[in-house]
Amino acid sequence: MTKRWPNPWAAVQPAGQQLTPCQQGNADEWFATDSYTNQAAAALCHSCPVRAPCLKLATDSPHQQHGVWGGKAPQQIKELRLTNERNTA
Helix, strand or coil: CCCCCCCCCCCCCCCCCCCCHHHHCCHHHHCCCCHHHHHHHHHHHCCCCCHHHHHHHHHHCCCCCCCCECCECHHHHHHHHHHHHHHHC
16 A cells, blocks of 8 residues: 655645645655665655755754655755754854
C-alpha cells in the first residue's frame, strides 16, 4: 500500500493547483535512508512551487531530522540549520 501524507503546504498552495511532487509519490521516497533515493527525490523538488517555504519549514524546525525537504537531503538541512544559527547568534 502506498503511503500518502497530508499537504502541509495548503496555506501556500493555490486552490486547484496540481499536487506537489511529494504528494504524488510514495512517502517512503522522501524519507529514504540511502543517498541515491534522497537525490532522486530532491531532484523532483526543483520545479515545485512551494520549494522555498518547504525548505524554510525544515531549517526552522529542529524537530525536522529526516526526509527530503525543499530539495535538500537531511544532512544538507542540518548544515543549513547550523549556518542559520551561527548567523543569528
